[in-house]
Amino acid sequence: KLTKTFLKEWLSKYKNADELKAAAGEFYKGKKIVVDFPSPNTAKQMHVGHLRPMVIGEAVQRLLRFCGADVICDNHIGDWGTNFGILIYGIKTENYDLEKPSANPLEDLEKLYKLGSAKAKESPEAANAAREELVKLQNGDAQNTALWEKITDISKEAFEKMYKLMSVTIDVTLGESFYRDKVERIYKELTETGLAEESLGALVVFLKDHDRFKDQPFIIRKSDGASNYASTDLATVLYRTEHFKAQEIIYVTDARQQDHFQQLFLTTQKWFAAKGYPLPDLRHVWFGTILGEDGKAIKTKSGEPVRLSALIDEAVARARRIVDEKSPDMPEAEREKISKVVGVAALKYADLSQNRTGDYTFAWDKLLAFDGNTAPYLLYAAARMHSIFRKAGISPDEDFSEAAGELETEQELALARKLAALPAVFEMALAEFRPHYLCTYLFELAGIFSAFYNADKVIVDDPAVKARRLMLCSRTLRILEAGLRLLAIEPLEKM
RNA sequence: GGGGGCGUAGCUCAGUGGAUAGAGCAGCGGUUUUCUAAACCGUUGGUCGCAGGUUCGAGUCCUGCCUCCCCCGCCA
Secondary structure, eight states: OOOOOHHHHHHHHHOOOOHHHHHHTTTTTOOOOEEEOOBBBBTSSSGGGGGHHHHHHHHHHHHHHHTTTTEEEEEEOBSSSSSHHHHHHHHHTTTTOOOOOOHHHHHHHHHHHHHHHHHHHHHHHHHHHHHHHHHHHHTOOOHHHHHHHHHHHHHHHHHHHHHHTTTTOSOOOOOOGGGGHHHHHHHHHHHTTTOEEEEEEEEEEOOTTTTTTTTTTTTEEETTTTOOHHHHHHHHHHHHTTSSSSSSEEEEGGGGGGHHHHHHHHHHHHHHHTTOOOOEEEEEEEEOOOEESSSSSSOTTTOOOOOOOHHHHHHHHHHHHHHHHHOSEEEEEEEHHHHHHHHHHHHHHHHTTSSSSOOOEEEEEEEHSSSSSSSHHHHHOOOHHHHHHHHOOOTTTTTOOOOOOOSSSSSHHHHHHHTTTTTHHHHHHHHHHOTTHHHHHHHHHHHHHHHEEEEEEEESSSSSHHHHHHHHHHHHHHHHHHHHHHTTTTOOOOO
């Protein structure tokens, strides 16, 4: 039971995001953490499958930073592998000019890959030619290297646009190609320490004291001698430990990779222990699948993954229709800006508000519903708070605590109690990196505020009542906005 | 066969061993001369997949079973 005095003191103490951050900074105080996300593959357009790693990863990294961690967001792109042989083969057989301007170069590359892939399936000659292109690339052939670099540039440029649109933070981009020359050391050290062994021509790790992984191999070098996901991931752990001095590494990927990361973590533990390397905390923050109405992973009618850009366009268009309907008097430019913010925010929030370990059903109506536990509801609540201060001609940054009288009404107390509950929310959201706890809190906060807003008028004659209600509005606004920003949603002042 | 996840109101989902299991949507009924009605208030709706067990107390922990989704040697 929190007394009125305690609540008043709490509200007087934590006035804005900076003060909350200073207090929250104790949680992770200076801890060096690498967050691995969203890590897409190059030469492909982003699709609906990239939504979750982007929004969950970004929310997690922002929460960590807010709580005092020293974070590096490392975008571990898939820019190396067997598929480049087929792609280069496709580019060459079609005489495609990568320098030629195109409305959607990534879409062109996808088509070329499909073409090359189809040909390689049809004829052994084509399959061989594709393999040769790969070997040439791997051996540093000038022409193929130039093509590969251009493909990477085109991909990165397209990704940058998406990151900007989605407010995704990238500190470094060290993809799989970066670790090309770093895998030899992995083979050597894992063999030396007796962890890796030859099996069916491949180099594999069997974790002998593990019920399952004693028989299920962790393949770290393929039988053709090439590296794979496991090799580069091992090299990456080492690099992050040695170069970044990472104390914790967080991988944000889908649930299907759980076995991979368990094997990676267990192997790393044994390997680092044998070599005396400092072992960072290794965490796999995994998430479920976005399902279609049929209960299967979402696809378009033709069976293709839904483009992320198409999803965003649709969200913004739907937001626009609502803005036009609700605020017809607003200037065109402002309606456009609000639609963009609301549409993207709705898309992100629909994902973040779900417990990440479950699958969830995608439905346009639900994803873009502006009722209930959604971004528009929260944004609207914040906009109304701003409106109060605008109408009153007072800044929300003023300190109202001196003039504020004791909290009185049921709604005032409910709001104050909810505000003071914030620290527990951080604890919960961070314990297992589940941003939906923060979403639930913000939704409840906005709901209690709305009830308060309806029941207790803020701009009243009594100066003590007015001051304490303005104080409540100011604190609610600052916490709501800070919370939205942690979810990478930029609040609006009007809508 | 082994492993992971899911199963809670008509639908979509929350739920930290603790009180009479919650929200949104849908349904029904209200609220506006008053700071933005994208709001608020009230109300209908539950064998928490099934069966045992532990506990003063289980949606939550343990065991077994069932449905569905996913993973399990050269993709990432």
